[in-house]
Amino acid sequence: MQIAIAGYGQEGRAVHRYLRRQEEETGVKCDITVCDQNPELEVPEDVWAQLGEGYLEGLDSCDLVYRSPGIRPDTLQYLNPGLDGNRITTATNQFFTACPSGNIIGVTGTKGKGTTTTLIARILTTAGQQAHVGGNIGTPALDLLGDIGPEDWVVLELSSFQLFDIDRSPHIGVCLMIAPDHLDWHTDMEEYVDAKSHIFALQETCDIAVYNADNAYASRLAEKSPGRKIAFGASGEADVRGTDEGIYTDDQKVIAAADIGLRGPHNRENVCAATGAAIAALRESLPVGDCAGVHPPPGTQGSVAAAIRDFHGLEHRLEYVGNANGVSFYNDSFSTNPAPTIAAIRSFSEGQVLILGGSPKGADFEELAREIAGSPVKHAVLTGEEAERLQAALEQAGFTAHSWGGDRMPGLVAEAVSRAETGDVVLLSPACASFDMFADYKDRGQQFKQAVAALNNQ
Missing domain, CATH: 3.40.1190.10 (Mur-like, catalytic domain)
Incomplete structure (x- = not known):
């Protein structure tokens, strides 16, 4: 049986482990091809590899293709016209x-x-x-x-x-x-x-x-x-x-x-x-x-x-990080679109300095900008590819208390601290994805926590 695993992230690796366990239990062997866009990806020795450019092509003859969540099934069928939809499945x-x-x-x-x-x-x-x-x-x-x-x-x-x-x-x-x-x-x-x-x-x-x-x-x-x-x-x-x-x-x-x-x-x-x-x-x-x-x-x-x-919540979701010089810091890096950032803003009555921006997900920032303009947010520190669109939306809503924070987390935190006063909250709730500057939202949140920790070691 020929099986392709399209995308070899966390789920794709779990599919590989599952298929090998099934082989041991049933005795039915399968040839597995790992398909991934990363040409440098290290794959197990017991699989074929199709990496880099064109990694999703040539799968028409597979008996089964496991698609990872980030890959659309119609993309697989467009690139492989002979691949029936009933041969595409998921973990x-x-x-x-x-x-x-x-x-x-x-x-x-x-x-x-x-x-x-x-x-x-x-x-x-x-x-x-x-x-x-x-x-x-x-x-x-x-x-x-x-x-x-x-x-x-x-x-x-x-x-x-x-x-x-x-x-x-x-x-x-x-x-x-x-x-x-x-x-x-x-x-x-x-x-x-x-x-x-x-x-x-x-x-x-x-x-x-x-x-x-x-x-x-x-x-x-x-x-x-x-x-x-x-x-x-x-x-x-x-x-x-x-x-x-x-x-x-x-x-x-x-x-x-x-x-x-x-x-x-x-x-x-x-x-x-x-x-x-x-x-x-x-x-x-x-x-x-x-x-x-x-x-x-x-x-x-x-x-x-x-x-x-x-239960006090999960990491990177309105996570209390600490206090430095009377300012409280919260890590809400998981908020990668406007709706959760609006919810995060509404969670505080204190004055807020908001770290906002990142890579695009096709979001509309008008509602978020109106929320910020009518909220206790005192200043927005902007960053990332979406900074320009965020700035335009904020100014359209009449909110002009914003500044560019740079493209490194220590600089972002330093700019936020310079705008905060005793009793305020510095809130990392970007309303954007993280892939322009960080590996993922976890990396972004972790770097924020490290930068905050450094404030207390100065």
Whole structure:
């Protein structure tokens, strides 16, 4: 059997490991070709390599092509006219086929996926369930297979790239807020939303759709599910509500707002989503009689509240870095489009100096600029390829307190510090991708933390 792995990043490597494990279990051999744009890539000795220019060509004769999330299936077919669509698959599709448990929870949305995915798993494990986290966060899903039992729960973060051609929906689908993103990959907003819709569209009547009732896109997508609906949001009609007082399931308080470990009103939405999904899972796993309720099962409310209280977020997502000379520093490098940056700005009442900019993703900055103009942001330090467009949007909104910070993180932090006063917040929330100056958002966030640490060593 001839198999190509198109793209040899984290998921592509997991596919290779999976295929070799399958060979050992079944005895069926396969010839694997690794295809990657990096001509210097080191590949295992047991595969063929097709690297650099033209790396996606000549795959017509393959029995199966595993595409990595960054590669569109229609690109593969355009470059390989003889390649049928049914011979293109993904690691995500293979995981759904091979997973020994049907208890799969999938989380998608434009922002908050990683936070919500992790919190769902924390709630389940705190309540005594076995839960595994993977997908677009942490461990590739195929690498989890050997550890999953038939009654375990699997919580996957699923991007639009992974959902684009998925052939089944998770048992519990979760859709957070949706806003324009990845329009450098998707042809338009309609295609982006359509990819997200697969979190619900292939569900059955026994499945569950958890959705953001305050977001028009998410509400529209939930209608595609024939399963039970659980709405979350701020309105009184939501099954799981987040208010200034706390998180409620119907009229029952799950946790007081002051006890929530995550900062910001946008994280209140994430907590509501995680609460709704985790309670639905717990009501199926425990003998409560009525699986359709939204309250925590008897004996679990303390565990649900404890997990929410003790979870303070993920690295590079509104991560508190430290304080230097009375100024607090927060790393929100994961915010690579305007929507999460707007949410980050709204998380602080203090004066803010915002580090903004990076490489393009096709975003429109008008709404972000208006938000900045009407917010406690005192100054914006601009950087990267998008600095010019950001400057134009800010000035159009009447915000002129901006400056160029250079193209190195120490200089960006130094410029931000020079604009900040005691009691202010310096917030790295770029609203752009990072590939013009950094390896990825993690590298960008790590360099920010190192630059902040250096301030206290001066």
